[in-house]
Amino acid sequence: MENRIRNLLWTVSGDYAQEMKPDISLYRRSRPLALYDGIKQGALAKFYDKKYLGLYLLKKLYLGADEQLLTKMAQLCIEEAIGDRICLERPGIRNMQREAILDILDQEYLVIPGTGNIPEMLRLMVLRKRLDRLEHKKEAPVLSSMKKYMDLVKEAGNSQDTEALAFAIDRLYNKACEPDFEKEKGSFEQVMAVTMEELSEFDWKDLLDEELYEESLEDYAQQLADQIAGMEDSQVTEEMEEQRQTRHKIKILPPEALEKAHRYVELNFGKTYLKENEEKKINQLMCKGIHGDCSLYFTEGILKNPVMRNYQYEYAVRLKNKNVWLYHDKHRVVKRNVAQLTEMLRKSLILRSENQEILSDRGQILPARLWRIGRSRDALLFKKEQQGDQTDFVVDVLIDASGSQMNRQGHVALQAYMISKALGNVKIPHRVMSYCTFWDYTILHRLREYDDPDSASENIFNYVTSSNNRDGLAIKAAGYGLLGRREEKKIMIILSDGRPYDVIVNRPNAKNPKPYMGQYAVNDTAGEVRRLRNAGVSVLGVFAGEEKDLATEKKIFGKDFAYIRDITDFSRIVGRYLTKQLELEE
Structure with missing residues (x-):
């Protein structure tokens, strides 16, 4: 499966130098999601500069952006920017894209988010809108309160180069997640002006786990770029993998837990x-x-x-x-x-209920069979009616x-x-x-x-x-x-x-x-x-x-x-x- 996902990356990107470590836990969660993830990685590498986007994300985090929200907003913009383009180039991807979106909707939206949760509501609407297009349905109307955010996603879809796409992601994040970000922490120009020296001197321990901290910032930027090429919520994938690993273990329940079991x-x-x-x-x-x-x-x-x-x-x-x-x-x-x-059932029941005439050794005599007397062992000279089985x-x-x-x-x-x-x-x-x-x-x-x-x-x-x-x-x-x-x-x-x-x-x-x-x-x-x-x-x-x-x-x-x-x-x-x-x- 790792080979298949890499082959999708290479085929779509046209670049066999591209590297990717497929997420097998994502495949265990959803086969369509894992395959589409490989396709998206290839498409992003083909149409945009992943290194530039990874660096933008790193600099935005340096200035205080929330990584989870930034990743989700970037995912929406990238899906809008390349989702239709890859389907036009390779129509076979359309069904894989549809199945991946259906799995996300099934697994991550058991409860519809409230209108106060703008990032999640926006994500849900973008996914539903794309699904309607894939299924050739009339697109659901956009909530008036969400229109300004949906317009920004649409602008991202029209991005012709990587800088324009990064700028669209920046605007959407600032508008939907941190309205005061530009005023308090910095504009897009200030984000991109952060130097590698500043990044190198920054203490990333609060943002990186120990394993990643040992790697270079370039590796972290690469990982960020890989994350935004997907559509799924990585936390959901991690939770599902944790459940998978523990489901075969026998748990001994304490008595107090059992008392609550009936309720x-x-x-x-x-x-x-x-x-x-x-x-x-x-x-x-x-x-x-x-x-x-x-x-x-x-x-x-x-x-x-x-x-x-x-x-x-x-x-x-x-x-x-x-x-x-x-x-x-x-x-x-x-x-x-x-x-x-x-x-089939009706015919069988009718056959059971019908009366039938059968040959017998008693009942109403049949003159046409009397010749058999003394000439045949078949002594069934009578007929009788057999009642249907009720x-x-x-x-x-x-x-x-x-x-x-x-x-x-x-x-x-x-x-x-x-x-x-x-x-x-x-x-x-x-x-x-x-x-x-x-x-x-x-x-x-x-x-x-x-x-x-x-x-x-x-x-x-x-x-x-x-x-x-x-x-x-x-x-x-x-x-x-x-x-x-x-x-x-x-x-x-x-x-x-x-x-x-x-x-x-x-x-x-x-x-x-x-x-x-x-x-x-x-x-x-x-x-x-x-x-x-x-x-x-x-x-x-x-x-x-x-x-x-x-x-x-x-x-x-x-x-x-x-x-x-x-x-x-x-x-x-x-x-x-x-x-x-x-x-x-x-």
Whole structure:
């Protein structure tokens, strides 16, 4: 990947002498961002003098500018100056640029900044404006309070040389971040008049870490120039990398933290719909054996039953909107799949319910077959009417909502929605729930209840992902509710990635301190699937993960699992399994 990013730098710049140390932590955060970062570095080197810009930034910092704000303002000006130019020269970059901006918006703007935060509001508006252009949409109107800043960004976009671009960055920083900078600390001319001797004599220890301080000022200026070629907030990248490095560590929680756990779950996943005695009863029944230190939490989600409109609520709104946008983007495919799956189910149900005439050794005599007496062993001389099978069906759809599904969240929601709509169309009662595990709580989020109206399927777009997944306990709890239904034929469809994983935290003095992962977790999950099948429930696993985990999925579900590489095949693959369960002959 480092080689690929360097190749992009060299290809765009046309200068193989350019050097760059790719940020692999940025690649772990977002592949489009890392690739576009290499492209931007090359474009900046091609169109402008990076050394001059790096020196300008160094001198501006010397006079007291805020490095973080200066970097962000410079990034906006440079994006405006070269963003369109590189797309015109190389149209293939347009989609990479779009994906990079979408990732920044998704990862850095979970909450819209207030109008008082001018730098962040300005950054958001510039990114949205560029995204509208890339998607050929009408550009959103500019807030009147932000127009003067947006005009300065536009001026930066018209910069014909490096000095003009540096001057545009300077004006934007002074206007948006430090209105008194020019009067109190110096104009652009005074910034550029700072000498290398003055810079060398300055004590940079407060601005540089120890490693950089050992390097030359030229190296620091180079690093500053590299930073402004990007678009991302480096602090967000660092935080995400730190989380990545620590997520596999098991943390022991102190008792006082556990006392707050229930309140935290309530704030982040919504109020429970069970009464206290009901919750206690089901926990006593389900949380045994290797799940002895766990708890179950039943909710309709933070969007339907919030404690308050907090950060997590706003985050859930954004994720729901992403699910809905994907649905609108693929609505033709979804509509076609729902129609096909509905038709397959309807035909199977009709075949089951129709009366059929069969040959028998009793019933109404058939004169045309009397010649067989004494001449054939076939003694079926009668016909009788066989009543259609009126067996009732009920279906549970269980969705893995752990953090590992985040990149596939919208597609998983669409799969569950298509199943739910088709089942609703043929009047088969069904329930849809998602599950994840936070601390010792396995959260079961009810998206649709068995006898809800068809419109309730829209709630599936409330599906959000987070935390871990204790699949065995979730399947056990969902199966308990399904087995309690009166219908004779019971089916459970589980959409998962085949990776049961719950190791982030553990209770102090826990009875079962072994991390729930690997073969230990797979065996438990497979055991719960077998128990349901032994109880008469037909269980289908729909694989919604990475191909490398297919073998694990097979271990859990055996032959009854579906791997859907292309969503257009969804109705055919899932429909084949469901119609098999609806066949007349058991």
